[in-house]
Amino acid sequence: METTRLRLVSGVAALAVFAGIARGQLSLEQALALSLAVVALVWAITTRTTLLVGAFIGACWFLAAFPGRDQAPIEPAAAVGLLFLCRLGLRRDTPHERRGLIMASEVLLVGLVVSVAVSITKSGGIIEGLPWLVGPLVAAALLRIDIRHLPSRDALLGVVAAAVSVTLATDLVNLVRADASSTRYFDLGRYMGSVNDYELAGEYYAVAGLLSLSTLLLADKRLLKIVAIPNLAASTFLVFATQTRGALLLLTLGAGSLLLIAFWGKRTRARVVVVASAVSVAVATQSDRIVTSDAVQRLLSVNFDSGLATSVNRAQVWQDFLAQPTFRSAGLFGNGLDYQYELLRTYPHSLYIWSIWSIGWIGTLILCLALASLLALLASRRASAQQASRMMFVILALQLIDQAKIEVARTDATVMYMWGLIAVAVALYRIDGPQEPKLEPRPVLISRAHSTA
Numbered sequence: 001m002e003t004t005r006l007r008l009v010s011g012v013a014a015l016a017v018f019a020g021i022a023r024g025q026l027s028l029e030q031a032l033a034l035s036l037a038v039v040a041l042v043w044a045i046t047t048r049t050t051l052l053v054g055a056f057i058g059a060c061w062f063l064a065a066f067p068g069r070d071q072a073p074i075e076p077a078a079a080v081g082l083l084f085l086c087r088l089g090l091r092r093d094t095p096h097e098r099r100g101l102i103m104a105s106e107v108l109l110v111g112l113v114v115s116v117a118v119s120i121t122k123s124g125g126i127i128e129g130l131p132w133l134v135g136p137l138v139a140a141a142l143l144r145i146d147i148r149h150l151p152s153r154d155a156l157l158g159v160v161a162a163a164v165s166v167t168l169a170t171d172l173v174n175l176v177r178a179d180a181s182s183t184r185y186f187d188l189g190r191y192m193g194s195v196n197d198y199e200l201a202g203e204y205y206a207v208a209g210l211l212s213l214s215t216l217l218l219a220d221k222r223l224l225k226i227v228a229i230p231n232l233a234a235s236t237f238l239v240f241a242t243q244t245r246g247a248l249l250l251l252t253l254g255a256g257s258l259l260l261i262a263f264w265g266k267r268t269r270a271r272v273v274v275v276a277s278a279v280s281v282a283v284a285t286q287s288d289r290i291v292t293s294d295a296v297q298r299l300l301s302v303n304f305d306s307g308l309a310t311s312v313n314r315a316q317v318w319q320d321f322l323a324q325p326t327f328r329s330a331g332l333f334g335n336g337l338d339y340q341y342e343l344l345r346t347y348p349h350s351l352y353i354w355s356i357w358s359i360g361w362i363g364t365l366i367l368c369l370a371l372a373s374l375l376a377l378l379a380s381r382r383a384s385a386q387q388a389s390r391m392m393f394v395i396l397a398l399q400l401i402d403q404a405k406i407e408v409a410r411t412d413a414t415v416m417y418m419w420g421l422i423a424v425a426v427a428l429y430r431i432d433g434p435q436e437p438k439l440e441p442r443p444v445l446i447s448r449a450h451s452t453a
Contacts, residue, residue: 053427054151054159056138060420061163061208101377102143108370109136115363119334128337131412132359135419136370142426153388153431154224156424157215161227164208168234170194171201175241189294191241199406200414202239202247207399207421209235210254214391217262217271243294246405250398255279257394265387321348327357334360339409347410351403358409371400374422378429386432392425 116132142150151159171193178191193201212231219225239247259276262268283290290296321327326335327348337358348354355364375397381389399421408414 053142053149053423054155057156057420057423057427058159058163060416060423061160061167101373101380105370105373105377106140106143108366108373109140111366112136112363112370115333115359115366116337119336119359119363122333122336128339128412131415131419132337135416135422139374139419139422139426142423142430145430147430150427150430153428154219154221156427156431157211157219158221158224158227160211160420160424161215161224161231164211164235165227165231167194168205168208168231168238171205171238172234175238190243191238193238193242195411195414197410198242199244199246200408200410202242202244203250203399203402203406203408204414204417205235205238205242206247206251206254207395207417209239209251210258210395210398211424213255213258213275214388214395216275217258217268218388218391240290240293240295243298245295245299246402248295248299250402254394254398258391261387261390261394268387317346317349318353321346321353324357327353330357330360332360332362334358334363337409348407349405351400351407351409354407354409374426375400378425381429381432388428389425389432392428396421396425 113133113136116129120126120129171191174194175191187198190198191201192198193204195201195204209232212228212235215228216225216232219228236251239251259272263272326340329335334355335357339354339358348357352364352368355367359367375393378389378393378396381393399418408418
């Protein structure tokens with residue numbers, strides 16, 4: 001009865017959104033995006049905690065443009081995250097290893113939430129602060145939740161693959177429809193994607209490609225591996241469309257690292273040979289186009305002799321932003337999360353410089369320590385069977401390094417995607433952990449009397 005009622009409510013909600021197409025209010029992909037968000041939210045309210053985790057992660061990874069908004073609304077993802085936190089109750093577990101590091105990570109994540117809350121009270125920006133309030137709390141909760149209430153590894157990878165495939169398909173359609181001279185989807189010939197920013201879009205595509213490669217190497221279900229192949233191809237193609245050097249480096253370095261990690265495991269070694277052979281053939285057949293592409297040419301033109309800031313085209317931007325009076329007066333608690341682009345007329349081009357401006361020096365220190373502690377947890381998984389944790393360490397570390405020259409904080413949706421990546425990493429860390437040893441049956445002792453009888 002409950003399942004029938006849920007299906008009815010979900011169907012009505014989806015049809016109501018699709019009705020907006022007839023009224024000319026929403027395009028097809030916008031209606032699809034909102035429908036998926038509504039259905040996920042309705043199901044999440046009344047289903048198990050396992051599905052709630054998956055709904056939050058899936059909502060974080062879905063990006064699409066909406067009327068009057070830069071990105072897909074973040075409220076569904078935030079709402080599902082809050083429901084997950086409310087549902088936890090006593091479903092907590094005490095990890096049997098790395099207790100000190102886990103406790104430190106929890107304290108730092110909660111401290112980050114407090115710092116963000118203090119910053120919001122100073123200058124508002126509650127909507128902009130939602131990802132920074134919900135994301136760290138969900139990550140902290142995942143560190144302690146009873147592992148029985150977590151989805152399986154394939155289920156987590158499948159949720160991400162589904163959300164990523166919709167986003168990639170939407171952006172591919174927009175790329176085909178658009179013209180390189182269009183200011184809506186292109187800037188100086190570089191594709192800007194759903195996030196309307198070629199660098200953020202490029203990073204998203206690169207991370208999506210690495211997660212697709214991880215799925216291809218780790219997943220047991222054939223359907224997941226089938227979905228991962230076009231996702232990997234689409235994300236790679238879109239990285240080249242953005243002509244972003246950082247994203248291209250992230251994708252190539254990450255892919256090489258993931259293949260090495262998988263080759264270390266006996267179970268995945270054969271998959272590495274197949275995937276590496278397929279990639280080699282694809283690169284060989286398209287080598288001329290790859291070498292002459294704008295992305296590769298921009299990468300080859302980098303001159304590191306002039307210094308790091310100049311090499312990544314940030315010297316003047318960073319110098320100008322650091323000279324801003326509001327940056328100099330940010331102090332311990334920052335200026336708030338309501339970033340005044342109209343007043344400043346520039347972005348900081350670094351997540352860490354942005355955090356100093358927004359949440360101050362204390363909040364930035366807590367943020368960096370929290371991210372470092374999570375990376376340390378992932379790096380602590382060294383067994384050959386714990387490949388998922390080590391792969392997530394590589395992906396998250398490369399993404400955070402790339403954030404030194406760009407900030408996800410430009411849009412709410414990209415902030416949610418970063419915390420969605422962290423949620424996936426923490427959940428896989430827990431799933432990768434050692435299982436509780438099974439109790440062996442006690443041996444039956446034969447008495448001496450019986451033995452002598």
